[in-house]
Amino acid sequence: MRVASHYIDGHWVDAVDGAAAVGDAFNPATGLAVARYADAGAAEGEAAVAAARRAFGQTAWRHSPRLRADVLLRFADRLEARKDEVADWLVTLNGKxxxxxxxExxxxxxxxxYYAGLARNLFGRIAEVEPGCYSSLEREAAGVAAIILPWNAPIILLVRSLAPALAAGCAVVIKPAFQTALAHNLALECLVQDERIPAGIVNSVIESGATVSQLLCASPDVDVVSFTGSTAVGKRIAQASAGTLKRLSLELGGKSPAVVFADAAHGRSAAGIVAGSLIQAGQQCTAISRVLVEDSAYADFTRSLAEAYRAVRVGPGNDPQSQMGCLIDAANRDRIAGLAERAGSAGDVLVQGRIPGGELARGAFIEPSLVAIEDLSSEYIQRELFGPLIVVERFRDEDDAIARANATRYSLASSVWTADAARSRRMAGRMRFGTVWANTHNKLFAEAETGGHADSGYGRLHGQEGLNDFLETKHFYYEVSA
Structure with missing residues (x-):
C-alpha cells in the first residue's frame, strides 16, 4: 500500500525524529483503506518552518523572478502530463x-x-516628491507562507495559494488534508523534481490532527497563513495567529443563493441550478445551497427542480454514468441523512434523499434532497450544510429577493437567473457576495479574483490580487546630490 510522506528541506521523509506515525486513507466509495500517510507531530512542523525560514533568507529564490516563472511553467507541464494518474487517485481518495x-x-x-506570467511583472513605482528627492515603492516577497488545505479540491486549492506564493518569491510550508495526501503528493512531485528549486523553499507536512496547524499559526517565523476551509476553523486560526500579527488569507464557508426570476424559470435554468448545487456532491463552498424563486413561477419551477433532483444518478466517480459522487466519509453521509430526515420539522420536504442500497450502501453515498422553507432563521438556511441538501424559497419582487439573499453571514458566492440583463446588473450591485454570476454558477478561473467577507473570510484568491497576500511594499527614500 502506497504511503504519502512529508517533504521537508528538499527530502521526502516519514519522520524527523524516531519512528513514523502512520494513518490510513480510505476510498469513500467503498469504505476500504487504499493508501497510508505519514502523520506529523510538532517535530516535523518545526523542521519544515526552520527549513523555509533558512531558505528564504539564505538563497537567491526571492531575487529570481525569471527562475520562479520557469519553475511554475515546468510544474504546469508535468502536472498535465500526469493528469490521468493524479485524477485516478483524486477519484479514489475523494469520491468525486x-x-x-x-x-480540477x-x-x-x-x-x-497565469502566475508564471505575473512572476515577471512584480513592478513597483518611483515618484520624485521634491527636486532631487525620490521615493521608490518596491514589491517584495512577504517571507514564509503557510498553506493549510481541505480535502474537497486538494489540487486546485493547493495551486491557487502555492502559485502566487512562489511567484511572489516566498518559501512555503504546506499542510495538506490527510484524506487526500497521496493525490497531493503526486501533484507536489511535479514541482519538487525541479532541481533548480533551493532546498527548503517548498515543504509539505501531513497531519490528521491540529498540532502542526497550531504551530504554523503561532510561529513568529511564519509571515502569512493562507487557509481554505470551514468558518469555525478559520476563526480559530485568526485567534491563534493574533499573537504574531501575521497576515491571513481566509476563504471560509458559503451559503450560496441562486435567485431565479420568472423570465428564467425554465428547464435550462433548472439543469444549471442542479449542476451548480451538486458539484462535488455539494461539498464546495461556492455550490448553490439555496434557490430563491419568484412567486409567479414558484410552483412550476419547484416541480421541475424536484423532478431533476429525483433523476440524478448517484454512483462511483469512475463510472461515466454517475452524475454525482459520494461524500468524503460515512460520518458526513450520516450527518446529511439525519438533516434530511429532520427537515420536515422545518419545511416541506419535496425530495427526500436517502442512502442507497446494494453495492452503494457500503460507501458514503446519499441521494440529493430538496426542502421548501420560508423561515429565514431556520438552520437549513443559516448554516453551511456542505452536502447535497438544497433549500428552495419564494420571493415577491427584487427588494424581497435582495432581503432574503443577503440574510446570511456567508457572503462568498451567488447567482442571478433572468433574461433581463439590466436586472441582473442591478441585482449584482445590491447582493453582498464576493461573486455574482448571471445565468450560470461556479465559473471559477485564474484571471478573476474570488473571496468573501463576514463568515466567508477575507482576502482574495486567483487574479492579480491573489499575489497581494504574499507581497510586501517597501518604501526606499533617497536624495540625489547636486
Missing amino acids: LRREAMS ILGAASELR
Whole structure:
C-alpha cells in the first residue's frame, strides 16, 4: 500500500525524529483503506518552518523572478502530463466524479501558467516628491507562507495559494488534508523534481490532527497563513495567529443563493441550478445551497427542480454514468441523512434523499434532497450544510429577493437567473457576495479574483490580487546630490 510522506528541506521523509506515525486513507466509495500517510507531530512542523525560514533568507529564490516563472511553467507541464494518474487517485481518495477531478487538474495547470506570467511583472513605482528627492515603492516577497488545505479540491486549492506564493518569491510550508495526501503528493512531485528549486523553499507536512496547524499559526517565523476551509476553523486560526500579527488569507464557508426570476424559470435554468448545487456532491463552498424563486413561477419551477433532483444518478466517480459522487466519509453521509430526515420539522420536504442500497450502501453515498422553507432563521438556511441538501424559497419582487439573499453571514458566492440583463446588473450591485454570476454558477478561473467577507473570510484568491497576500511594499527614500 502506497504511503504519502512529508517533504521537508528538499527530502521526502516519514519522520524527523524516531519512528513514523502512520494513518490510513480510505476510498469513500467503498469504505476500504487504499493508501497510508505519514502523520506529523510538532517535530516535523518545526523542521519544515526552520527549513523555509533558512531558505528564504539564505538563497537567491526571492531575487529570481525569471527562475520562479520557469519553475511554475515546468510544474504546469508535468502536472498535465500526469493528469490521468493524479485524477485516478483524486477519484479514489475523494469520491468525486472523474470529470470533476480532471477539470480540477487542468484548472490548476492553467493557474500555474497565469502566475508564471505575473512572476515577471512584480513592478513597483518611483515618484520624485521634491527636486532631487525620490521615493521608490518596491514589491517584495512577504517571507514564509503557510498553506493549510481541505480535502474537497486538494489540487486546485493547493495551486491557487502555492502559485502566487512562489511567484511572489516566498518559501512555503504546506499542510495538506490527510484524506487526500497521496493525490497531493503526486501533484507536489511535479514541482519538487525541479532541481533548480533551493532546498527548503517548498515543504509539505501531513497531519490528521491540529498540532502542526497550531504551530504554523503561532510561529513568529511564519509571515502569512493562507487557509481554505470551514468558518469555525478559520476563526480559530485568526485567534491563534493574533499573537504574531501575521497576515491571513481566509476563504471560509458559503451559503450560496441562486435567485431565479420568472423570465428564467425554465428547464435550462433548472439543469444549471442542479449542476451548480451538486458539484462535488455539494461539498464546495461556492455550490448553490439555496434557490430563491419568484412567486409567479414558484410552483412550476419547484416541480421541475424536484423532478431533476429525483433523476440524478448517484454512483462511483469512475463510472461515466454517475452524475454525482459520494461524500468524503460515512460520518458526513450520516450527518446529511439525519438533516434530511429532520427537515420536515422545518419545511416541506419535496425530495427526500436517502442512502442507497446494494453495492452503494457500503460507501458514503446519499441521494440529493430538496426542502421548501420560508423561515429565514431556520438552520437549513443559516448554516453551511456542505452536502447535497438544497433549500428552495419564494420571493415577491427584487427588494424581497435582495432581503432574503443577503440574510446570511456567508457572503462568498451567488447567482442571478433572468433574461433581463439590466436586472441582473442591478441585482449584482445590491447582493453582498464576493461573486455574482448571471445565468450560470461556479465559473471559477485564474484571471478573476474570488473571496468573501463576514463568515466567508477575507482576502482574495486567483487574479492579480491573489499575489497581494504574499507581497510586501517597501518604501526606499533617497536624495540625489547636486
